[in-house]
Amino acid sequence: MSDLENSEKIVIAIDAMGGDFGPAEIIPALGLVIQGRPDVFFLIFGDEEKIKPHLHKYKSLAGACEIRHTDKMVKNDEKPSNALRNSKDTSMRLAIEAVKNKEAAAIVSAGNTGALMALSKMVLKTSIGVHRPAIASVMPGLAKDSIMLDLGANLIVDSENLVQFAILGSIFARAYNKMEDTKPSVGLLNIGSEDMKGPEHIRGAAEILSRVDFPGEYYGFVEGDDITKGTVDVIVCDGYAGNVALKTAEGVGKYIKHYINDAFTSNPLAMLGGLFAFFSLRKLKRQTDPRLYNGGVFLGLNGICIKSHGGADALSFSHAVIKAVRLARLGYIEHVAQEISHLTSQESFLSSGN
């Protein structure tokens, strides 16, 4: 069942030991994913004794998974360089290797981001022409959702790195949103929309993107509030600012929700109001639930690797897995390989920016 070649199933490798909760949230997440997805099969890597008690609760998972036991795991606070050295037989490394060996079409982990990136790069390798893989996520927006990258893999970048992120993000947006022949619009995250604004490396990237032919359509500079406006399809930034923006957004969401809960429990009249508005409030909760957007996708690797939020609960982790299934179904990696080989045959700006 677990051999991708001999099966119609989409096989996803799961690192069951990563994140704050391990199998206690990850196995229930798989239970959620398998509902209505009979074509999915999980290769679960981790401590069998810790996994099994949760597995028994989900009958639908019975024929849809296989446990690959290991009692080794990458610690959440381990330095990536240490993780590389000590990764042999860890649940994270074995799960990545399953993708490398074509046993699985994608790997999902809620573990240590730095270690996951370092191990993925080492095992899966970066695509030809790509200097630095980046982490991308789907960000909810009023007009439309955007793909934003980098979210933490590359803290200091130059113009050329940003141009590469724009290319990787465009290819991803096109495949993920099934845009076919439409070019996704690409914005560079900056502190103002005027040409003269911002640091030199961002203005440099703008100059290149407005000149070259690439899989996206350069829009111009965007600002922090354009993320939730949904101004463009792809937002490009360095990993430091991207990570700060992502976590700031998460924080503001929690802040406002705190006061919403407060508003509808503060007095009997308000509680009655909340009751009348029950379905609308439930819809509101869904519309603004960041868990539905969980999952950072590593772009630029020869394989699909998805990083779940470390604090993800079952619902949240399930959405990271659903992303992996979606990308695997799209044949995303073959798609990237095609686009990149097409690009590199045309021009050399993937490596030189010119």
Add this chain to the structure above:
Amino acid sequence: MSDLENSEKIVIAIDAMGGDFGPAEIIPALGLVIQGRPDVFFLIFGDEEKIKPHLHKYKSLAGACEIRHTDKMVKNDEKPSNALRNSKDTSMRLAIEAVKNKEAAAIVSAGNTGALMALSKMVLKTSIGVHRPAIASVMPGLAKDSIMLDLGANLIVDSENLVQFAILGSIFARAYNKMEDTKPSVGLLNIGSEDMKGPEHIRGAAEILSRVDFPGEYYGFVEGDDITKGTVDVIVCDGYAGNVALKTAEGVGKYIKHYINDAFTSNPLAMLGGLFAFFSLRKLKRQTDPRLYNGGVFLGLNGICIKSHGGADALSFSHAVIKAVRLARLGYIEHVAQEISHLTSQESFLSSGN
């Protein structure tokens, strides 16, 4: 009336021509501020013909302001270097000069941020020992509000710049929050809380701050969601990331409010619910209204200069002015001068980081 020396009044210089709306929102804002603040007096700089029609609507302003006419203004999209050359007799420059000449205790403008910073630096000069002034703002948080800086004046920084921001932010937090002898806690904005995380210049600043004696208490790294958690009193970052975080927060607020409005207008039952919860929803709106936090304070100058959001309406601009009044009442600038001279007499880390 306008001579600070001969008056008990707190005189605030207002650039009436800046921002998206000019006098149409700025004069009503002054009308809001003056209510219950009989000790405030405004020196209003700008086009008399455009100011007067709005002024007549606010009787309380009649004896509480003086118009200084000029038909010149700094354009919102003007390059700071151009603004410096062409600033003579503009409303922005004249308002700043009123602070320099001690006619006013503070200046508030909703105009071009870059030009306001460049002109303030030229006219008011930076405090002794300060390399680069920074823009700070008060950010709402669940546990407490924080002071965050820099928000856009310094896009690329080194460790020493961040240390200076930490010092400036600590002095500001202590005065603004009347913390007396308590040292404000200071966090460096980063992508994780572990020591090994983040770019080198941030780790370098952490090393210095955990070693030296300064007006704050170094807490460690904080992340984007710590802003709204209210984890520390002062959050330090570069101006690019700070600006992105600020605007992202603003965007998420608008995004969620869109869906809240939607939730309570989508069907009759929900509307009824909204009616029952009217007072709670109004309170919620107040608790999450970014206009109440409007006003970036320029730290490190020999004078109080406050930048309002360019798109501020009257309520929003009034809060920037109230901040100016509060700082003027506290004698903030004398406070800074004292603290800095105390620091420089002790150690030289304001200029060397050691």
